Amino acid sequence: MLVASIHRDHRNISRLLKLLGNKLTALQDEKAVNYNLIRDTVAYLQEHAEKYHHPKEDLIYHYYLERYPDADSVARLDQEHHDLAELTAEFANTVDMILMDAVVPQDLFAEKLNRFISSQKSHLELEERSVLPVLEHTLTTEDWAYLQSQWESEESDPLFGEQVADRFKELAAAL
Numbered sequence: 001m002l003v004a005s006i007h008r009d010h011r012n013i014s015r016l017l018k019l020l021g022n023k024l025t026a027l028q029d030e031k032a033v034n035y036n037l038i039r040d041t042v043a044y045l046q047e048h049a050e051k052y053h054h055p056k057e058d059l060i061y062h063y064y065l066e067r068y069p070d071a072d073s074v075a076r077l078d079q080e081h082h083d084l085a086e087l088t089a090e091f092a093n094t095v096d097m098i099l100m101d102a103v104v105p106q107d108l109f110a111e112k113l114n115r116f117i118s119s120q121k122s123h124l125e126l127e128e129r130s131v132l133p134v135l136e137h138t139l140t141t142e143d144w145a146y147l148q149s150q151w152e153s154e155e156s157d158p159l160f161g162e163q164v165a166d167r168f169k170e171l172a173a174a175l
């Protein structure tokens with residue numbers, strides 16, 4: 001079920017944000033942090049969330065907006081997906097620089113990490129609290145059946161799926 005898979009993705013993304021939150025606390029306490037795990041988390045969000053999760057949502061949001069064009073909170077999401085992708089790419093660059101031994105002041109990095117976590121979180125909360133409940137209330141069984149028929153790529157999830165990809169094994173173990 002399409003909407004169920006969106007909620008599931010959100011639960012998974014929440015787990016990742018929680019892990020990042022723990023890293024932020026460690027940084028603020030001046031403890032050592034495994035940057036590989038931060039990189040893997042961001043890589044998962046780029047490879048999976050941006051390629052499958054957001055397009056799945058966009059399909060539903062666009063369909064909804066064709067029928068209920070005055071739904072502001074839904075209309076905002078296009079822009080949010082775009083902004084989130086940019087922020088994620090920028091944050092990924094910073095993490096890569098650190099992994100390549102570039103000097104990035106710890107407090108600057110903590111600030112970026114904090115901003116990254118809160119942007120991801122507020123987007124997720126907007127969808128869970130304001131958008132999905134409206135959609136679920138309004139769209140009919142026929143709408144969902146139609147949307148499901150338009151969504152063919154149910155991909156295998158490299159981190160939360162049955163088969164964890166090698167490059168995400170360390171992250172899976174840390175979760």
Ligand SMILES: [Fe+2]
Nearest residue numbers: 054057081127
């Ligand atoms: Fe979204």
Ligand SMILES: [Fe+2]
Nearest residue numbers: 053057124127
């Ligand atoms: Fe989402």
